[in-house]
Amino acid sequence: MCATENGGHQGPEPAQVPASAADPTQGPDGPTPPDRRRLLQGGLVLGAAAALTLAPISFAAAAAPGESTRTVTGTLPTGAADFVYLPVEVPSGVREIAVSYSYDRPAVPAGTPGNSCDIGIFDERGTELGGQGFRGWSGGFRTEFAISRGAATPGYLPGPVRAGTWHVVLGPYQVAPQGLTYQVQVTLRFGDPGPAFTPNYPAERARGRGRAWYRGDCHLHTVYSDGRRLPEEVAAGARAAGLDFIVSTDHNTSASHGIWGPLAGPDLLIVTGEEVTTRNGHWLALGLPPGEWVDWRYRARDDAHPRFARQVHRAGGLVVPAHPYCPYVACQWKFGYQDADAVEVWNGPWTYDDESALDAWDAQLAQSLRQGRGWLPAMGNSDAHSVPQVIGSPHNVVLADDLTRDLVLAGLRSGRSWLAESAAVQLDLTATGHGRQAGIGERLTVPADAPVDVRLQVAGVPNGTVRLLTDEGQLHQESLGADGSGTVLWRTTASLASYVRAEVRHPLPDGGPGRGNTMGAALPWGPMAALTNPIVLTAERG
Known part of the structure; x- marks a missing residue:
């Protein structure tokens, strides 16, 4: 998808940062190996956990309402860092920050990955792993977003646009042999910030039947990540499928948590969560406290996964590796199962991936019982994103003492559940x-x-x-x-x-x-x- 340019009045002429400054790894004959000294001289800083920081862009404070735009271009070589940060010096008086981006897609030989690049943003509180600065992520699903005090593009968190150093983050998911040439445009709009956004979180209890078998889909996506269904469409689909509960698991963001409240009800328990999408596999954080976000910016070699599994466990939630044998880039599970509470062995329509996951789970089950250790329950979820993917196919049927967040999670954790393709x-x-x-x-x-x-x-x-x-x-x-x-x-x-x-x-x-x-x-x-x-x-x- 190519970026779109916003029309209308622009502020001062956009400042173009030449590709040579934004990317000193480009030599006259193409990409050259990164050198730390040259990167620093070019305004780039290599950070921890395979991160790269570009030279910052800045804006002058405005005395009156209006907007100002800056544009950065550059090229990332094959083997680029997982995350590339563009610092944005935000002055006071900003009511909205808007970002758009694009990148090239050159032809590549058959069997060679082409360019693919994600995007998100952190505010003035910083980019520390697991820190407080997260303000949104849309992966590669959107080419632009905006954040203000009272509203934000789905996937992003409304709130004050405070002065300080913000960071637009690019995630070059795949880079072609020719490199990935990008353009990022940042627009600041000045003026009164307007009223604050008030989240409406779902209740942690629905009208249950006491101790009974309850049906629920624990892996669902909406327009708040890469799904095409609105949250109200997901809730309606869950009811149509005969489900008693669902878990919201948009990729790498908690942005949808605050809109589920009116969509839950006595007949449908909605639990907040996240699909944590790393470069070495995806996992479901089920039962997060509403509004809580789990970081995903690490690989198995970084030994950071246990830290974020503990974050979920402290909140009483579950850690569930998702589609562990999915063949797509970065989907196969590489973190092991020592921190897991269950494993998703059935994801959407039954495929050979699921056969592999089931076989591996069964072997692990036999080994765990032979060694006298606890065993890992199996789960099944639809991972539905859009039509024609069917919400609730498959889903979990869990024995719980009542229809509440904690009791449903307890039933799943203990393995008192079975997996069904439908309520029929x-x-x-x-x-x-x-x-x-x-x-x-x-x-x-x-x-x-x-x-x-x-x-x-x-x-x-x-x-x-x-x-x-x-x-x-x-x-x-x-x-x-x-x-x-x-x-x-x-x-x-x-x-x-x-x-x-x-x-x-x-x-x-x-x-x-x-x-x-x-x-x-x-x-x-x-x-x-x-x-x-x-x-x-x-x-x-x-």
Whole structure:
């Protein structure tokens, strides 16, 4: 997307910063390796965590209402820093700061990434990692934004435009071999700041049914990041999908938190959160305090992730790696799972990425139980951005004591949940033995060789395939009839299985083959309709 120029009256002639000054890494024959001394001489400073700071631009204070614009151009070489900061010296009396940007997209050879550059801004409180200066981020979704005391472009935080050094931040996500030539235009508008914005946060409780199974989608986007749905459209879609709760997870910003209040209600709990989009994977911060933001400007090598996981945990929220096997640039998960509370194994329509995530989760589950450690629950979410992506497909069905933020998060944290493609799918899984019974996410302790009867009830999956799996793999399979409902019974012992979980699959599309395996035969099942977290089976000692 190319930047758009604002029309109307401009202030003084924009000051052009030549590319050679904005980018001293450009030599007569193209990009040359960065040299710290030359960067400093050119007005650039290499910062921590792969950051680069450009020479600042400044504006004169204005005695009367009006506006003033400055424009900066430059070129970033391949291998540029993750974040490039443009300091803007903002004088007093500014009512609005507006920014637009553009960058070139030269042709690249097949298989070579082309240019892609994100944008955001920090105010006079600074750019410190995890600091207070964050004022907004739109990634690569917008080419311009504006911030004033009473309003801001979606993705950005309304509030005072105070005097001091602000920083426009560029995020060169991908840089072509020819480099990335950019232009940033900053406009300050002077005058009365106007009334302040008043956020309206959603309530932390809705009208529940006491202890019950509640349905919710914990990964959703709006126009406040890179979605195309308005928040009111997301709320309406959640209700249409039969959901009891949703979590707002726009990328790298808390800007939407303050508008959810009127869209929640007795029938829909809305929880505030964020999708933290780093260069080494994305994760969901679920249950953030309204208005709280989580920083994303780090890689796995920076060892900063545990700090921000602790931030979420202190607030009672959950840390959930999202789509860990997504093949797109910077999406694959590289931080490990030691700080996670759950993992998203199902993201949108079922794909091979989800198969990989499910297989990896199942292997981790078996290992954790074998070593006597806590296990990581599975989650499924739609990650819906726009039509035709379906809100609530899939979603989580969680057992909670009531429909509140804390109780829903507690149910997800404990793994008392199963995953469904839609509200049309119904499921119940129990294990009974030695006069005791356990459900999904619970533990059944019995004598090692005592019979354990597993019972699965399913509805809503016509001609589906039911699979029961343990740490040995699939040990039972049955087919459902055309009405999509049935009851499956199977017996095991705690000496044979450390857990049991269920999957319900759709028929193969058009009767086609499933995934092949090393045994040669195609696997006889299709896309996922539902899957459960495990019931853990433990043999009594002594």
